[in-house]
Amino acid sequence: MIKRKANVTEYDNGKIVIDPYCTTGSHRYEPLIETEYGSVTTTKTHFRVLLMFPRKAGILTAIQHLISETSRIATIMSNLSCKHNYA
Numbered sequence: 177m178i179k180r181k182a183n184v185t186e187y188d189n190g191k192i193v194i195d196p197y198c199t200t201g202s203h204r205y206e207p208l209i210e211t212e213y214g215s216v217t218t219t220k221t222h223f224r225v226l227l228m229f230p231r232k233a234g235i236l237t238a239i240q241h242l243i244s245e246t247s248r249i250a251t252i253m254s255n256l257s258c259k260h261n262y263a
Contacts, residue, residue: 209252213245216253225249 183195205217205224214227227245229238 208256209249211245211248213241214249216249223253 185193209216217224229241
């Protein structure tokens with residue numbers, strides 16, 4: 177089974193139009209950085225940051241992890257920008 181993404185438009189009269197995205201066979205997101213609580217990936221036009229923290233530790237712990245992870249990611253991306261042209 178191949179999963180594909182599509183634009184779905186539903187009109188007021190009940191008509192539904194499905195327009196599939198163009199498929200190229202390449203990955204949509206390229207991995208850039210993996211951290212303890214998340215990852216940074218790139219697309220053709222954006223950097224994507226995904227962070228996940230355990231709920232059982234509580235919101236204050238999640239806030240601490242958020243501050244720590246974003247600082248770590250910023251430092252790593254800064255170092256990468258010196259090595260590569262990500263501007």
